[in-house]
Amino acid sequence: MSRLVERDNPRTALGRETRLSIALVAVFIVTYGTMLYLQAGLMVVGIVCGAMIAGFVAWLRTTLRRPPSPGAILPSYLIALALFLFHVLEEYVFGFAGRIASAAHVHWSDPQFVEVIVLFGPIVWIAGAIGIYKRHPLGNYVAWFFFVGMMLGEPTHMLVFPFMEGGRYHYFPGMWTSLFPMVPASYGIWRMLQDDRAAQRADS
Amino acid sequence: MTSSRPTSDDLVRGDDPARLSDRRGAQLITLVFALALTVTFTLAAFVYAGAPYAVMALVTSCVAIGGWLRFGRYQVLDAPVAFNFYIGTLVALMMLYSEEWYLHYPSTLMRYFPRGYSAGVGLSEHAFIAVFPLTVSAFMTLGALAHYRGTVLGQFSAWLVFAWGGVAAIAVYLIGPLAGQPRGYVGGMLAAPVVLIVSALGIRRLVRSSRGWHA
Numbered sequence: 001m002s003r004l005v006e007r008d009n010p011r012t013a014l015g016r017e018t019r020l021s022i023a024l025v026a027v028f029i030v031t032y033g034t035m036l037y038l039q040a041g042l043m044v045v046g047i048v049c050g051a052m053i054a055g056f057v058a059w060l061r062t063t064l065r066r067p068p069s070p071g072a073i074l075p076s077y078l079i080a081l082a083l084f085l086f087h088v089l090e091e092y093v094f095g096f097a098g099r100i101a102s103a104a105h106v107h108w109s110d111p112q113f114v115e116v117i118v119l120f121g122p123i124v125w126i127a128g129a130i131g132i133y134k135r136h137p138l139g140n141y142v143a144w145f146f147f148v149g150m151m152l153g154e155p156t157h158m159l160v161f162p163f164m165e166g167g168r169y170h171y172f173p174g175m176w177t178s179l180f181p182m183v184p185a186s187y188g189i190w191r192m193l194q195d196d197r198a199a200q201r202a203d204s
Numbered sequence: 205m206t207s208s209r210p211t212s213d214d215l216v217r218g219d220d221p222a223r224l225s226d227r228r229g230a231q232l233i234t235l236v237f238a239l240a241l242t243v244t245f246t247l248a249a250f251v252y253a254g255a256p257y258a259v260m261a262l263v264t265s266c267v268a269i270g271g272w273l274r275f276g277r278y279q280v281l282d283a284p285v286a287f288n289f290y291i292g293t294l295v296a297l298m299m300l301y302s303e304e305w306y307l308h309y310p311s312t313l314m315r316y317f318p319r320g321y322s323a324g325v326g327l328s329e330h331a332f333i334a335v336f337p338l339t340v341s342a343f344m345t346l347g348a349l350a351h352y353r354g355t356v357l358g359q360f361s362a363w364l365v366f367a368w369g370g371v372a373a374i375a376v377y378l379i380g381p382l383a384g385q386p387r388g389y390v391g392g393m394l395a396a397p398v399v400l401i402v403s404a405l406g407i408r409r410l411v412r413s414s415r416g417w418h419a
Contacts (some may be wrong), residue, residue, distance in 0.1 A: 079346070082342045082343070085341055085345065088338055110330075114305070122298060126294050127295045129291045130288055159403060179296040
């Protein structure tokens with residue numbers, strides 16, 4: 001109970017759990033970013049780490065102390081996650097790793113893509129649903145990272161990748177399913193911001 | 205002489221008729237959906253992935269439907285009774301798929317059960333990734349939403365996920381002995397106990413949250 005009060009009160013110092021969550025997220029960003037850089041090069045890291053850092057900043061500035069209720073964001077999170085898995089399926093089936101590696105002049109094999117994007121990433125994102133359900137700060141960060149990632153990263157399949165390969169505008173693996181995760185993600189971001197504003201109004 | 209177990213009529217006698225009718229309609233739809241899923245997935249597994257996967261799909265479906273019919277209709281609705289275990293099982297399954305993929309589990313199955321595969325049938329490592337960590341996980345994530353909303357379909361989804369977790373975990377230990385090769389490491393043996401434990405806890409939660417259990 002006291003933990004909840006501490007978390008809910010914006011005037012108190014950050015609780016131990018929240019500070020630990022911030023430290024873990026900082027370590028996660030560096031670790032995942034390094035792993036991705038070693039495998040896929042600067043461009044993929046720019047997209048993924050950009051989302052991680054933007055999500056981190058948004059999280060620190062808004063819902064860090066008061067994670068939103070699961071009813072507000074869990075449905076949109078689960079729908080976005082399912083749509084994202086279908087999107088990764090399209091990428092995987094049509095050889096995204098090889099094409100992006102060739103366009104960015106790096107080496108990124110299919111097995112490396114499977115390790116980082118198909119297996120490790122989804123483990124974190126699926127587990128994040130428990131954090132959201134429990135209103136844990138870490139779960140809330142995962143939601144920010146995921147939603148921001150969908151908004152920043154997915155349009156690149158239509159706006160950036162086809163142009164990188166040159167020639168006439170053409171299909172790039174993952175293109176047809178890239179925009180759909182943005183629909184629930186945009187709603188999720190809007191709900192988190194709305195909840196945060198409402199909480200701030202209630203405080204003042 | 206009256207039965208100690210309440211009928212669904214006893215359980216919902218206090219509910220209003222419209223709600224009762226809605227619930228029965230949802231149960232009927234879920235049951236027919238479950239049967240359609242069983243037939244489709246079992247046949248698809250047999251045609252594309254071979255007999256071992258067809259057996260796993262059939263056993264999973266039978267356990268899920270049996271558990272849901274036995275306990276699901278007594279379940280209190282409007283609440284996600286086993287959401288943490290549901291998501292925990294999905295995460296554990298991803299770990300199991302990872303280990304199986306690293307250690308070529310689909311090829312091991314084909315090597316152990318050559319007669320279970322017709323010519324041209326079998327799941328490649330590439331197809332394994334497309335089917336299990338991506339497609340199956342995506343549908344199960346949508347099932348998590350149905351479960352979170354406390355729907356009848358969500359109840360069945362939970363039974364299906366826990367049943368699949370149990371079957372997939374036990375299978376890695378059974379295929380060696382069944383193929384006459386009881387010794388030797390099969391990809392998935394490290395992660396399987398975690399999947400099995402979380403799935404079993406999920407089933408326990410579903411059973412205990414059923415009103416029929418307490419009757």
